[in-house]
Each structure stands twice: as C-alpha cells, then as structure tokens.
Amino acid sequence: MSRVLIIGAGGVGRVVTHKCAQNADCFSDIWLASRTVSKCDQIASEVSEKTGRTIHTAAVDADSVAELVSLIRKVNPFMIINVALPYQDLTIMDACLETGVHYLDTANYEPLDEAKFEYSWQWAYRERFEKAGLMALLGSGFDPGVTNVFCAYMQKHHFDTMDYVDILDCNGGDHGYAFATNFNPEINIREVTSNGRYFENGEWIETKPMQFKKQFDFEQVGPKNMYLLYHEEMESLSVNLKGVKRMRFWMTFGDAYLKHLEVFRNIGLDSIEPIMFEGREIVPIQFLKALLPDPASLGPRTVGKTNIGVIVKGTKDGKPVSRYIYNICDHQECYRETNAQGVSYTTGVPAMIGAMMMIQGNWMKAGVYNMEEFDPDPFMAALNKQGLPWTDIETDIDVDALPA
Template sequence: MSKVLIIGAGGVGSVVAHKCAMNSHVFTEIMLASRTQAKCDKIAAEIKEMHGVTIQTARVDADIVSETVLLIKRFQPKMLINVALPYQDLTIMEACLATGVHYLDTANYEPKDVAKFEYSWQWAYQERFKEAGLMAVLGCGFDPGVTQVFTAYANKHHFDELHYLDIIDCNAGDHGKAFATNFNPEINIREITQPGRYWENGEWIEIPAMSVHKPIDYPGIGPKESYVLYHEELESLVKNFPTLKRARFWMTFGQAYITHLNVLENVGMTSIKPIKFQGQDIVPLEFLKAVLPAPDSLGENYSGQTSIGCQIKGIKDGEDKTYYVWNNCDHAACYREVRAQAVSYTTGVPAMIGAMLMLTNEEWMKPGVYNVEELNPDPFMELLNVHGLPWNEQVNVELPHEY
C-alpha cells in the first residue's frame, strides 16, 4: 500500500526496519538510509534472512537538506520515519516539506552545541505542515511516545481530571558490559547530566542532576532505585493536560552506572565543548561515544527486562481514582525476534505503529504537527498488544505518590 523511507540505521532504526518488513502488507516498499550505508546493508541482509523481505538501502547525510531531498525524490516514499539523531530533526522536516512527504520521529530536536531539548523548534513548523497538507508526528517511541498514549488513554477512559502523573522507567537488564548506554551514548549522557526538572503547581521546579531518588517497586522486577530526570514528553503533556498539578519522570540507574558517569563527568569526558587534541578540534563526548559499545551491539547476551509505565491519580465522577498502566519487555525475547535489545525494541515498535496508523487510519492522518497524546489513543493501544508490546493496567491500587 505505501512506500516508507527510514533514516537512521542504529539500534532503533534496525528495529523499525525489521518491524516494517514484518508488516509488508502496509509498508509495501521499504528503504533504509543512513550516513554509513554498510550498516543499512547489514540490517537488510538480516531482514532478508529472518523475514524473507527485500528492502532497499542508501547512503544519506541528513544534516544536508538537499541530499535528503534528492533521496526522497528518487525513492518517492509516502512517509519518512526519522530514527537518526535529534540533531537531524529540522533538516529532515525541511526535506519532507520540500517533497510533500509525511514525517514521524522519536526524539525532539536538540542543537548540537547546546545540551537543550525542547519542542519549540518543531512546534514552529505547525503552519507550514498544515498548509502543505502534511502530517508530522513528534516523539513516537516509548518515552516519549507510548507514555503519552498511556496518559491520553487514561484521560479518555478513566478520569474526568488528571492531577498527578509519574512516568516510571526501569531497565532491569544486564548486558554484561562494565559501562554502556542503551541508546545513542551522546544523546543519553546529555540527557542525564542536565539538571532534573519536574512540573508542580503551574511551574517547572529545577533540581541538581540525579539529586532526587527513591526505590520504586516495578511489576515482575521488584524495587529499584529511581531518579527524577527531565524528560521531553513532560513539556507537551502539561500543555495538553492542563489539569495536571504535578508531572514527573523517574528512571532507574544502577550504582556502577552512576559511578562510571561521575568519573567520566569529573574528568571532563562528558563535555560538549570542543578541545584541541593533536592539532584537531574534538568534542570529548563524541570521542567517548566512539569508544563505548554501540547500542545495537548490546542485544546478543542481554538478559532481564524493562518496565515502563504511567502512575496517575485524579478524579472520576467526583471521587479520587488511581490508575497504573505499563509494559514489561524482555531483552532476550527482543533479540530472538529482531536481533535487538529491549530499549531499541520499545522505541522502534511504537515508531512503526505510529507510521502504520498514519498510513491506514483516517482519524490519525491529519495535516499539522502533533505530539502523540493529541491523537486517538485507542487504535494505538490495540496495536501495542498485536505488535509485541502488550500492556497491563491496575485501577485504584495504592500508588506511592508522595515518595
């Protein structure tokens, strides 16, 4: 039915390509393009062997609008899934506008030289996408992505008003490496080393990085130390659900991970300020990325699971109500299915589902720039159960809201 162009051939891009190939009744022609074509070719060979589907590959530097435009003109896709890095969001959106192609990504734009991520840059494209009759869906991975679908679903079916939202994200997996990040190390470390931030009573409260933490009991896993971080979906959620009195994001980190990160930070390896090294300008964090294991290399011996969900408190029919909705995902099962670990899997599957809905569900396809919670959550929730990310829910359980 539709041609899709996927840009980015890392851990997430690989899962998106596998999952689109496994749904070739919707994604009838697939092209995977990235800066290093060899990575696309390797994934294409794996897909052919595992699912019997042939996909095309190409090289593109998506920082350069004209290169992406040329590729789009050559392949003529109906939509583009951007799973390169957040730095490429705006150039790829420009290329989509220039060629009349719908757009979806999994992370909001971040300038390379400032560790600052917010939606303002991409929301500014609203009128241009509307006028062009094109759709852009922003942040359609797991978090951002499914966490907003969960919140929208809770709002639609369980509450009259949402008051307290805690997004809780646990990775209880073991990849056997001393230190590695589960998605792009540069983006991951920039996110964690920033001050934390959460929403309370109409304003953002800023806290020193990793300074607020508590054990949270995750289903099927048990208690894990969890840290308050700023996470990008909070920005759109508090805008789209203005009754929220508080919204926070918690993520688990093991002690060894934090010790490594502290050391790397203390010696200046997480800095994004260029330094001179043997006559060349290098960015310490980019160099660090080059020596750390790539996220797509972690899958093979990864054991354990992830658990990501939303704990919500609010009002229904004048009464207090609590609701918890979550997904647990097993690293080894993901590897068996698509040769990936669960962090890449939980990001790539929702990206494929978002694209599938844009292409097949009339209600989901509308011109403009949208965050996922602005769209009908029901078909997305159904497809999560079908495509490998089944969810669970509990109503009126005691939630540890005060922590």
C-alpha cells in the same frame, strides 16, 4: 499499503525495519538509509532472512537537506520515519516540506552545540506543514510516545481530572559491561547529566541531576532506585493534558552506572565544548562515545526486562481514582525477533505503529502533532498485537510514600 523511507540504521532503525517488514499489509515498500550504507545492508540481510522481504538501501547524509531531497525524490515515499539523531530532525523536516512527504520521529530536536532539547523548534513548523497539507508526528517512541498515549488513554477512559502523573522508566537489563548506554551514548549522557525538572501548579521546578531518588519494586524486575529527570514528553503533556497539578518523570540507574558517570563528569569527559588535543580539535563527549560499546551491539548479551509505565491519581465521577498502566519487555525475546535489545525494541515498535496510524488514516491531519493529540485506542490495540502488550490496573501505590 504505502512506501516508507526509514532514516537511521542503529538499533532503533533495525527494529523499525523488522517490524515494518512484518506488516506487509501496511508497508508495501521499505527503504532504509543512513550515512553508512553497509549498516543498512546488514539490516536488510537480516530482515530478508527472517521475513523474505526485500529492503532497499541507500546512503544519505541526514545533515544535508539537498542529499535528503534527492533521495526522497528518488524513492517517492508516503512518509519518512526518522530514527536518525535528534540533531537532524530539522533538516529532515525541511526535506519533507520541499518534497511533499509526511514525517515521523521518536525524539525531539536537540542542537549539536547545546545540551538542550525541547519542542519549540519543531512546533514552529506547524503552519508550514498545515499549509503544505502534510503531517509531522513527533516523539513516536516509548517515552516519549507510548507514555503520551498511555496518558491520553487514561484521560479518555478512566479520569475526569488527572491530578498527579508519574512516568516510571525501568531498564532491568544486564549487558555485562562495566559501563555502556542503551542508546546513543552522547544523547544519553547529555540527558542524564542535565538538571532535572518537574511540572507543578503550572510551573516548571528545576532540580539538580539525581537530586531526588525513590525505590520502586518493578514487576518482573524487582526493587530499583529511580531518579527524577526531566524528559521531553512532559513538555507536550503539560500543554495537552488539562488540569494536571503535578507531573514527574523517573528513570532507574544502577550504582555502577552512576559511579562511572560521576567520574566522567569529574574529569570533563561529558563536556560538549571542543578542546585542542595534539593539534586538532575534539569534543570530549564524542571521544567518550568512540570508546564505549555501540548500543546496537548490546542485543546478544543483554538479559533481563524493561518495565515502563504511568501512575495517575485523580478523580472520576467525583470519586478518587488511582491507576497504573505499564508494559514489560524481555530483552532476549526482543533480540530473537529483531536482533536488537529491549530499549531499541520499545522505541522502534511504536515508531512503526505511529507510521501505521498515519498510513491507515487513524491519525492523519495536516500540521505538527504530539502523540497524545490523537485517539489513543487504535494505537493501544496495535501495541498488544505488535509485541508491546500493556497492563492497566487500579493501584494503591503512592510514589511520594516510597522509600528514598
């Protein structure tokens, strides 16, 4: 059993705290910290009501290494579960190195002043973590995270060569708002409005935002339009999966969401460049974030399901193989269990499982690693036990043949 410090009290932090509390045999002591301690106290109260466990809370500015170091030394955890903002990954990693604790996050570092996310900044910490005898596990959410593990599982059990990999992310949930995002609006809008990219024949091919569309019939959700985006798990998978000829990421969006997004872009509300307004400087996308519903408030009103999975085409023993592995999650079931909607749930549960893998020693090795670099089997077994059961089937689905 181990003590953990969770940093971040949004929807994902809520789920991680609930799930750690449910697994007392692994997580002996749980601390939850964020800039706003009242959010932590609210989650602690909810968890206590459901599980009877005490969650310790604290205030911390995750942009400040000094504040983080002070709190870590007070708590003395085995590891940090970082579910704060991607902008804060590096300060938290610095604090972990200074205090000698292990690290886990769910999203790779992104600079505050540039709409760009990649692993290079965090991979640069490898040698320091190795020398310190510490482990950093990157991207232990769903995508990235579970999708990486799905790929590793396929590679281990079903394929000699994985030629074509398509990652499909569908949120069929309805929250009733004209426009809202299911996680941090600033991160979400920056991700969606950036140029797309896919990996083919050893090269990255850039696309315009929403340039490529396919219609896919998702089990228990129905037909949805999905669009080609760049997503961070492809960066590490392109390195760690050997011999992949092409890898793409697809995400579903409704017409209303895209229309609102188009308007925001046309009038500059998605900009990260500061402007002057009535004598003070504001960042348009941060102003927009303040106008939109808090993703953590969507749980009670979101109905429907998510369906996220990976389709792989390749060979086994010289014969063609095509398989589809996926998870379906119900928003209202997630809310009943953790007071959070399905998008937070599908990120928070894998964060807890990643921490469990490290604490139990299934995944423990000094350095900085992505999810697919470890044995997928214990993680896959834990998904079935912890609320994210998966289906692994042969398929004749050809993504390229789907209607546009």
